[in-house]
Amino acid sequence: MxxxxxxxxxxxxxxxxxxxxxxxxxxxxxxxxxxSYVAGETMDEMLTCVAKLNALGARCTIDLLGEYITHMDQAHETARAYHTIVEQLAKKGLDANVSVKPTALGLLMDGNTCHQLIEGIVAKAASTPIDGKAPLVRLDMEHSDCTTPTIHLYLTLRQQFTNVGIVLQAYMRRTLGDVRHMCSQLAGAGGAHFRLCKGIYVEPRTIAFKDKDTINKNYVLVLEEMLKQGAFVGIATHDERLVWEACRLLDEYKVPKDKYEFQMLLGVDEAMRDMILGWGHPLRIYVPYGKDWYGxxxxxxxxxxxxxxxxxxxxxxxxxxxxxxxx
Ligand SMILES: Cc1cc2nc3c(=O)[nH]c(=O)nc-3n(C[C@H](O)[C@H](O)[C@H](O)COP(=O)(O)OP(=O)(O)OC[C@H]3O[C@@H](n4cnc5c(N)ncnc54)[C@H](O)[C@@H]3O)c2cc1C
Structure with a gap:
């Protein structure tokens, strides 16, 4: 043995x-x-996938693949593509928002231009409502070099817009402090809009928890803090233990349905997806698509x-x- x-x-x-x-x-x-994990290469394939998920009762968030850029022209091209995605989602009346990777828009190459490009996408979404509501632009969280600039970007954009959210990673030792800081900055301004995930990048032990149980404990601790602070939380996990803990906290804090949703990746644990929907919880599927599927x-x-x-x-x-x- x-x-x-x-x-x-x-x-x-x-x-x-x-x-x-x-x-x-x-x-x-x-x-x-x-x-199973990528909606396809084209906009039409992505729209068809979203329509099918909407028919099952799931909302979606769209990720245009291709985050590693070598030139700012690629960032401009990505921004234009997101404008078109927002237009198409509204035209088809689909229940979906968008997720952007700040590095795909130049975060680590040219911070000012990145800010302008993401501001442009958020403004486009704000002026392109779907069913009367501006779709959210979610800033995905990438490796640890991006954490501070992404949080700064989020807080700056929130001074102008409410349809923007951010992702935090439970494996980062700093996350509980970041939640408290952002919630205090946004108190009275509609509150923070988070997605909480475990985190996918490989980070050093000095800044990130490495042990799975500790990451899960920190996930629950951070989730509880977000709920206590009255923030919106996208509970992004396929880990059944965390889904159970989240259901416990949602019940304990009597969280209304407009303050949370579960979130899952396209193609992962569809049995869990169907159970969560069956229990009556709001749920969003992360739908990646694009030509760069292989990369x-x-x-x-x-x-x-x-x-x-x-x-x-x-x-x-x-x-x-x-x-x-x-x-
Ligand atoms: C909607 C959404 C958005 C995300 N956004 C970000 C982000 O912005 N930044 C970031 O760092 N991370 C992001 N992630 C990834 C996240 O950080 C985790 O790496 C990933 O979700 C796996 O963690 P888990 O909580 O599902 O638990 P795990 O313990 O890793 O997984 C639980 C179970 O789910 C199944 N599973 C998990 N992932 C997969 C997979 N890819 N394929 C097949 N089965 C799988 C396995 O059966 C596994 O045992 C996101 C995840 C989701 C769901």
Missing amino acids: MDSHTAMSFTHRFNQLLVAVLPLVPRPIVKAISS YCTRRLKENPTVAGHVFNATMRKWFPWVFHAA
Whole structure:
């Protein structure tokens, strides 16, 4: 029998091996696997996917793939594409907002231009209501170099707009303090609009918790603080223990439905998605799409090999269900 440490180290090495062999896997196979997690390459494919999810009762948020840029022209192009996405969502009357990666708009290359481009997207969304409501522009949170500039960007944009939100990561040691700081800055200005996730980038132990149980404890601590502060929270997780903890807190604090939603990634744990919807909770699906699907998938897996293990398991279960049902 393997002890838990040996099992974890074996799983880690297996996940690293999956990432290492990825370049050898033919693209059509990678595409077949990633098709569960990416809505497609084109705007039409994305709109069709959103319409299907809306019909199931789920809201969506759209992520245009392609965050690593080498030139600000790419940032301008991405900003223009987001304007078109906002227009199309409104034209089709779809229940969706957008998520942007600040680095895709130049956060670490040219902060001022990045600010202007994101301000332009937020202003476009503010003037393009869907069902009478301006869609939210959510600032995704990236690796730790981006945390302080993204928070600064968020607080600056909030002086002008209410349809903008931010993501915080429970694995960051600073997050509880960031929540308190942002909530105090935005008290009386409609409050903060958060998405809380565990965090996907590999960060050093000095700034981020590494132990899974501690990350989960911090997730619950931060979530409770956000709810106590009266902020809106997008509870972004597929971890059933955290979903349970969130339901407990929502009940304890009697949080109204316009102050929270669950959030999940496209294609991940659809059984959990259907249960959450069935319990009557608002739920939003994160829908990535775009031509850069291959770069997106391979980068994500390299950044965090654990995801490779999740994807491998989910794919095996989908393609060979009888093996797992027999066990
Ligand atoms: C809506 C949404 C937005 C996000 N935005 C950000 C962001 O801005 N910044 C950031 O750093 N991170 C973001 N993340 C990612 C997040 O930080 C986690 O890395 C990811 O959600 C996995 O954490 P978990 O809470 O689901 O728990 P885990 O313990 O990692 O996963 C729980 C279970 O979910 C399943 N699972 C999880 N991920 C996958 C997957 N990719 N494929 C297949 N199965 C999977 C597995 O069965 C796993 O056992 C986002 C996540 C969501 C849901």
